[in-house]
Amino acid sequence: MIxxxxxxxxxxxxxxxxxxxxxxxxxLSRTFPRPIRRASNPKPVSVLIAVYNGEEFLEAxxxxxxxxxxxxxxxxxxxxxxxxxxxTEEIARNIEGVKLIVLSRQGKATALNAxxxx
Numbered sequence: 816m817i818x819x820x821x822x823x824x825x826x827x828x829x830x831x832x833x834x835x836x837x838x839x840x841x842x843l844s845r846t847f848p849r850p851i852r853r854a855s856n857p858k859p860v861s862v863l864i865a866v867y868n869g870e871e872f873l874e875a876x877x878x879x880x881x882x883x884x885x886x887x888x889x890x891x892x893x894x895x896x897x898x899x900x901x902x903t904e905e906i907a908r909n910i911e912g913v914k915l916i917v918l919s920r921q922g923k924a925t926a927l928n929a930x931x932x933x
């Protein structure tokens with residue numbers, strides 16, 4: 816008798832999970848609708864790029880950021896040169912709208928922390 820009761824309760828629980836809960840959510844969503852309000856006020860965004868000797872990809876990366884569908888006046892790009900010995904810093908200086916922070920070679924984490932401080 817107890818085994819049959821446990822079986823029935825387990826069956827009811829499984830049926831509730833599979834069908835009852837989704838039906839309850841449907842009923843609640845129809846009863847108390849909450850429409851999605853989409854605000855069109857983009858927020859300022861800062862992009863930190865920690866780079867070490869990245870002359871072969873840096874310019875393309877920066878151009879792709881500026882080509883994104885985001886207001887350019889709200890996009891701040893910081894290039895964190897982590898002791899680069901190639902043309903990385905020269906490339907970053909020649910692109911308008913990019914801020915360059917030159918650091919000694921200390922690693923990516925330190926460079927990102929310096930960017931967060933800036």
